[in-house]
Every structure is written in C-alpha cells, then in structure tokens.
Amino acid sequence: xxxxxxxxxxxxxxxxxxxxxxxxxxxxxxxxxxxxxxxxxxxxxxxxxxxxxxxxxxxxxxxxxxxxxxxxxxxxxxxxxxxxxxxxxxxxxxxxxxxxxxxxxxxxxxxxxxxxxxxxxxxxxxxxxxxxxxxxxxxxxxxxxxxxxxxxxxxxxxxxxxxxxxxxxxxxxxxxxxxxxxxxxxxxxxxxxxxxxxxxxxxxxxxxxx
Numbered sequence: 001x002x003x004x005x006x007x008x009x010x011x012x013x014x015x016x017x018x019x020x021x022x023x024x025x026x027x028x029x030x031x032x033x034x035x036x037x038x039x040x041x042x043x044x045x046x047x048x049x050x051x052x053x054x055x056x057x058x059x060x061x062x063x064x065x066x067x068x069x070x071x072x073x074x075x076x077x078x079x080x081x082x083x084x085x086x087x088x089x090x091x092x093x094x095x096x097x098x099x100x101x102x103x104x105x106x107x108x109x110x111x112x113x114x115x116x117x118x119x120x121x122x123x124x125x126x127x128x129x130x131x132x133x134x135x136x137x138x139x140x141x142x143x144x145x146x147x148x149x150x151x152x153x154x155x156x157x158x159x160x161x162x163x164x165x166x167x168x169x170x171x172x173x174x175x176x177x178x179x180x181x182x183x184x185x186x187x188x189x190x191x192x193x194x195x196x197x198x199x200x201x202x203x204x205x206x207x208x209x210x
Contacts, residue, residue, distance in 0.1 A: 004034070004077050005203050006107045006123050010115040010179070011130030012172050013059070013164055014140035019187025020130050020196075021110040027197045031204065032104035034076050038111020038120075041069040042087045044094035053092035054155075059167035061117050072101075073123045079103045089149045105204060115175035126200060129179035132186035 007024070011017045018037070025033050043065045045053045056063060072082040083098035114120055115127055138160060145151040176182060181199065183192040 002105075002205055004079075004103065004105055004107050005125045005200065006073060006077065006109060007126045007128065007200060008114040008121070008124040009108065009110040009128045009130060010112060010172070010175055012132065012134075012137050012168050013112060014137045014144060015130045015132040016187030017110045017112070017130045020128070020183060020193060021108050023187065023190070023193050024197055024200070025108060027193070028106065028200065031106055032102075034101050034104035034107045036069075036072065036076075036084055036101055036107070036109055038064060038069065038109065038114055039089075040085050040087050041065045042092075042094070046093040050091065056092070057163045057167065058092075059112065059163050059171075061113055061171060064113065064117070066117055066119055070119050070123060073107065073109065073120070076101065076103045076107050077123070106200065112172055113175070115178045116171045121178060125203065127178055127180045128196060129176045129182045130186060131176070131182055131184045136186065 009017050009021050009024075021035065021037075025035060041064050042058065043063060045056065048056075068085075072084065075082045081100055081102050084101050086095040086097045086099065087093075088095050109120075109124070114124070115129060121127070141160070141164070142153070142156055145156045146153065181192075181196055183189050183196065187193075
C-alpha cells in the first residue's frame, strides 16, 4: 500500500518557508496534496490572561501542541482527513473554527521547528531547510507583525531579542543539520525550488507523480 510522502519545510522566522511551500504545491501538478502549517498547532492559552500570554516564548518547542500535530500527520498518512485548528495571533488563543484537510499523495508541512522536534522529524520523508539572511528575516517579521498581527514596533523588537533570536540559534539554526536539502536566499530561489520539486517527484510512484 502506498504511503503518502511527508515533506517538511523548516527555517527561521520570515525566512520564506511559506513562499517555498506554496511554490512547491503549485509546481506539483497532478498530485493530490495536503498542506498544513505548524503555526496552527500552537497550544491554546485561553486559560491565561492576555498579559500572561504575551510572556510565553512562542519560539520554543514547548509552545506547540506537538502531540496533536503528530496525530494529524499520522491520520493523513493513513488516508484519513483531519480538522486543522485555527490560531489567533492577535489574541494568542486557539479559535473554535477548524479547517478540514483531506489526505493526499503528498503532505507538505511548514514551520520554524519542523526539523527541530524529533517526534515531528520522524514523520518526514523529505526534510527541507529554507535559509535567509538575518537582516532580511527581521525586516520581514517587523512588517508582517505590524500589518497582520496588530503588534507595535517596540513589542516586536523586545520579543525578537528576548526569545526569537536566542531560540533561532538554540533550536532553528541547529536543525539545519537534519535537512536533506537547504534552499538558500529564501523563497525567491526558483532554481533550488525546481530541484526540490524534481526530488519530490522522484520519491512518488509513477502513477502519482506524472
């Protein structure tokens, strides 16, 4: 029985992981694909005050509900649909709504600690690390958090030096050694992405990958 190929895409905050994931999905025509993001699996902090939630280190592995993520990966690999949670980055809580994810010939998982957490890493068939320069990543994160997550400049900078930067060098960067493929220069490296797509197609059975 054919088991879906799980492709894990890791990398630092705002490195271009989502862009890479989307380009891979778009180029894998003819394949049924399931896409899930690690960010949807942050632990629910609704039992805390908003002020307490802001003190949480969201870049540490413990911030994620890894048990649920692994469970969903295994369900998808077994050919069963899952209800992916929604997470509010504005309020730091899990929302009531979910998104139904159907199983596919390949499963694409994207997130900063996809390669760092061993329980997740064990589920992966292809391991990708998206690399990008530090100054590019911080500018992208500033722009995203202000425009999309309602954060102010001082809060973002404080969080960056308090948790994002140390967690990057403590967990994200070291996880690069687990990668099968490293994509330099973020999501705009189309040459590398085409090579990745070719490698993924080669891992899929002919009746799936053509």
